[in-house]
Amino acid sequence: MEQPGNLFNNLASLAADAAQRIDIDGIAEGAAAAGQAIGAKADEFKDAAVAAKNDIADKMTELDRMLDQATTDYNDAFTQMNDCGIQLFIARTRAQDAIGLAKRIIDSIASHPKSFDTSFEEVEQHRKSFADTCSFADRELHDARAAATQAGAGLAAGTALAFMAPTGAMWIATAFGTASTGVAISTLSGAAAESAALAWLGGGALAAGGSGIAGGTALLALAGPIGWTAAGLTVCSSIVIFARNRQKLAKQKSEEIEALKRNTEAVRESEAEIASILAATAECRDGLEACCASCLPYFGRNYNELDVQAKMELGSLVNSTLALSELFTKKVAQKEQPDA
Amino acid sequence: MPDERSHSAILDILSSIPAVQELQAAWQEFEAMQERLAQLQDDRGEQDLLAIRIGTMLVFALVQKAAEGTKPFDLSHEDWEDVARAVAEYAVIPDGSQYSVFIFQLYANYIDASAGLLEDRAQPSSLESIRELSSRLLDLADSFADGEIAESDYVEESLWICLEALIKLLATMAGSLRGPEGELVAQSLAEMGVAYGRMKLAAQEQALLDACLAAQQEIDSTLAAKLDQYRTAVESEKAEFLQLVDDAFTAGIEDRLKRTATLARAAGVDEERILDSGESIDAYFLE
Numbered sequence: 001m002e003q004p005g006n007l008f009n010n011l012a013s014l015a016a017d018a019a020q021r022i023d024i025d026g027i028a029e030g031a032a033a034a035g036q037a038i039g040a041k042a043d044e045f046k047d048a049a050v051a052a053k054n055d056i057a058d059k060m061t062e063l064d065r066m067l068d069q070a071t072t073d074y075n076d077a078f079t080q081m082n083d084c085g086i087q088l089f090i091a092r093t094r095a096q097d098a099i100g101l102a103k104r105i106i107d108s109i110a111s112h113p114k115s116f117d118t119s120f121e122e123v124e125q126h127r128k129s130f131a132d133t134c135s136f137a138d139r140e141l142h143d144a145r146a147a148a149t150q151a152g153a154g155l156a157a158g159t160a161l162a163f164m165a166p167t168g169a170m171w172i173a174t175a176f177g178t179a180s181t182g183v184a185i186s187t188l189s190g191a192a193a194e195s196a197a198l199a200w201l202g203g204g205a206l207a208a209g210g211s212g213i214a215g216g217t218a219l220l221a222l223a224g225p226i227g228w229t230a231a232g233l234t235v236c237s238s239i240v241i242f243a244r245n246r247q248k249l250a251k252q253k254s255e256e257i258e259a260l261k262r263n264t265e266a267v268r269e270s271e272a273e274i275a276s277i278l279a280a281t282a283e284c285r286d287g288l289e290a291c292c293a294s295c296l297p298y299f300g301r302n303y304n305e306l307d308v309q310a311k312m313e314l315g316s317l318v319n320s321t322l323a324l325s326e327l328f329t330k331k332v333a334q335k336e337q338p339d340a
Numbered sequence: 341m342p343d344e345r346s347h348s349a350i351l352d353i354l355s356s357i358p359a360v361q362e363l364q365a366a367w368q369e370f371e372a373m374q375e376r377l378a379q380l381q382d383d384r385g386e387q388d389l390l391a392i393r394i395g396t397m398l399v400f401a402l403v404q405k406a407a408e409g410t411k412p413f414d415l416s417h418e419d420w421e422d423v424a425r426a427v428a429e430y431a432v433i434p435d436g437s438q439y440s441v442f443i444f445q446l447y448a449n450y451i452d453a454s455a456g457l458l459e460d461r462a463q464p465s466s467l468e469s470i471r472e473l474s475s476r477l478l479d480l481a482d483s484f485a486d487g488e489i490a491e492s493d494y495v496e497e498s499l500w501i502c503l504e505a506l507i508k509l510l511a512t513m514a515g516s517l518r519g520p521e522g523e524l525v526a527q528s529l530a531e532m533g534v535a536y537g538r539m540k541l542a543a544q545e546q547a548l549l550d551a552c553l554a555a556q557q558e559i560d561s562t563l564a565a566k567l568d569q570y571r572t573a574v575e576s577e578k579a580e581f582l583q584l585v586d587d588a589f590t591a592g593i594e595d596r597l598k599r600t601a602t603l604a605r606a607a608g609v610d611e612e613r614i615l616d617s618g619e620s621i622d623a624y625f626l627e
Contacts, residue, residue, distance in 0.1 A: 035521075038528035045535035052542035059549040066556060110625045141436070144492035146389055148440035151499060153392050155446060156399035225513065228454065231447075232506035239499045243541050247548050254552035258559050265563040269570045276578040283582055284607075287589035303625045308618070312597045315621040319600035319614060320588070323607040 063253050064133045070260035071132055077264045078127050081271040085125075085332075088278045092120050095285040095324055101292050102321040108300045109314065116321055120328040125270060128263055131256050140249055147242040154234025158227055270332050277330045284324040291317045393431035393439055401426040437491050441481050444498040448477040451505040458512060463520050466512045466527050473505040504534040581606055597621075 096118045107113045295317050298310055306314070401423040402415075410419060430442060452474040455467045477498055484494040508530045515526025584606050588599040601616040615621050 035524040035528045038525065038532050042528060042532035042535045045532060045539045049535060049539040049542050052539065052546055056542060056545050056549060059553060062553060111627065140492050144495040145436040145440055147499060148443050148495050149389050149392050151502070152443035152446065153396045155450070156396040159400065159403050224457065225510065228506045228509045231450070232503060232510070235499055235502045235506060239503060242496060242499065243545065247545055250549055250552060254555065257556060261559055261563055265567050268567055272571050272574045276574050279578055280581050280585070283585040287585055290589055309593055311618065311621050312593055314625065315615040316596040316600040318624060319604045322609045322613055323600070323604040326607040326609045
């Protein structure tokens with residue numbers, strides 16, 4: 001990024017130096033045409049700047065739209081994952097009932113009570129918070145007001161510079177060589193030279209008094225080459241910093257959108273995993289309930305009096321119960337969710 | 341053409357004058373202040389901005405007093421009340437947007453007054469083009485007040501107008517030393533310089549935005565592919581497991597033991613707990 005001082009100095013030097021170096025006498029007749037040609041070029045650059053500004057506005061709007069969409073997508077994905085998590089909770093609670101029934105059947109036949117672990121943790125993931133378009137708009141507004149504030153502060157500082165250091169500032173006036181009266185300052189002497197230089201710096205207006213700060217003599221003290229240079233440097237600095245901050249904001253907005261998208265993808269992966277566990281749990285539970293139904297006739301019977309087929313069915317009941325119980329231990333891996 | 345030898349001789353003489361050193365010191369202080377302001381602007385604190393505004397109006401008020409003949413150390417109680425009133429009226433009471441409008445109105449007055457200083461040396465057309473910029477600043481403030489433009493656009497546009505006016509003032513003054521033709525060319529060069537600078541900055545911002553938007557498209561395709569791949573893998577595992585569940589509970593009694601054992605294994609049950617034979621069933625129920 002161009003440094004404010006360099007940009008301003010380059011622009012001011014371009015204008016002032018070009019004026020100094022052009023052989024006006026040689027092109028006096030063509031000066032009007034030269035001015036028009038340069039003016040036409042200036043118009044060309046202005047049109048290009050306006051077109052660029054409109055394009056920038058469109059692209060910033062597109063970024064805002066993307067941020068809004070990414071936020072909506074993330075919230076939707078999170079809600080869906082959450083809903084799926086609730087369904088899994090419900091399915092596991094029902095599965096606990098099925099396991100409870102199977103255990104009662106098994107315990108009524110087995111010599112000793114059997115244990116099946118039916119504890120489970122609720123699937124829980126934390127919703128992340130992200131900056132939305134409003135917070136970026138607030139920051140953009142703050143940057144704009146900061147730029148205006150800095151422009152004002154520079155004007156005040158330049159006023160102090162020009163006003164409080166009048167003797168030091170006079171060399172600028174003498175370097176340009178002429179006073180407002182048209183008489184070269186260098187030909188004046190003593191008080192006349194000082195007042196001519198002060199007049200050039202706006203010192204003449206100081207004596208006229210003013211009406212408050214808004215139109216006051218304090219500001220007029222800044223009117224002159226020192227003041228224009230100081231104010232120009234200030235404004236240039238404000239412009240460059242404002243532009244830099246806006247670019248930084250655009251980059252941050254883009255990074256926020258990326259973080260939202262990555263987190264949305266991670267949440268959707270989690271949802272797919274939860275849905276898979278849910279389907280497995282539901283199907284296993286249905287199967288176990290069917291097994292329980294077919295083993296119910298053996299409730300409370302003496303194991304040794306059961307035939308081979310009954311024992312096989314009871315063995316299947318145990319395996320089914322173990323399988324369903326094991327599904328409770330399935331946890332959804334916390335996906336890597338990059339911070340915004 | 342200016343004689344470069346005499347030009348540098350003048351600079352040598354000037355730089356030996358104590359007053360020049362005084363100005364240089366004051367200028368360095370001004371530039372240091374600019375850097376501090378720039379850092380504060382990055383800080384993003386509302387309190388910092390308020391402090392800058394108070395400082396700004398304090399300086400204006402004190403310089404105003406000095407212009408009226410009272411130096412800061414000689415201010416009376418009434419003078420300080422005036423200063424405090426000015427600070428409150430212009431820096432503390434207005435909100436952020438009102439303060440911005442006030443600053444650019446100051447600039448509009450300043451530019452107009454500066455054009456007045458050049459009346460005896462510059463062409464009327466040059467002064468008119470500078471005064472037009474001052475009027476544009478005031479018109480912009482009206483447009484902002486009417487809600488026709490957003491605040492950040494208002495500030496940005498106003499800054500560029502101020503820059504163009506200040507550079508034109510310098511160029512007009514320098515160019516007027518070469519007569520009307522010099523002034524015309526200088527003004528045109530000033531306008532071109534500012535327009536060029538603006539175009540370059542805008543181009544920089546455009547390039548950044550293009551890169552951001554292109555990056556978003558790439559992220560979209562990468563993430564879509566990743567999710568697709570993950571879902572396919574999960575679906576495949578789920579389908580396999582559900583097939584085992586189906587096999588286990590639709591099998592005949594003879595195969596059911598074997599298939600429920602397979603199901604339990606697939607679910608992750610420890611092998612030693614799984615019942616896969618008559619003997620293991622007997623041991624489970626009788627021990």
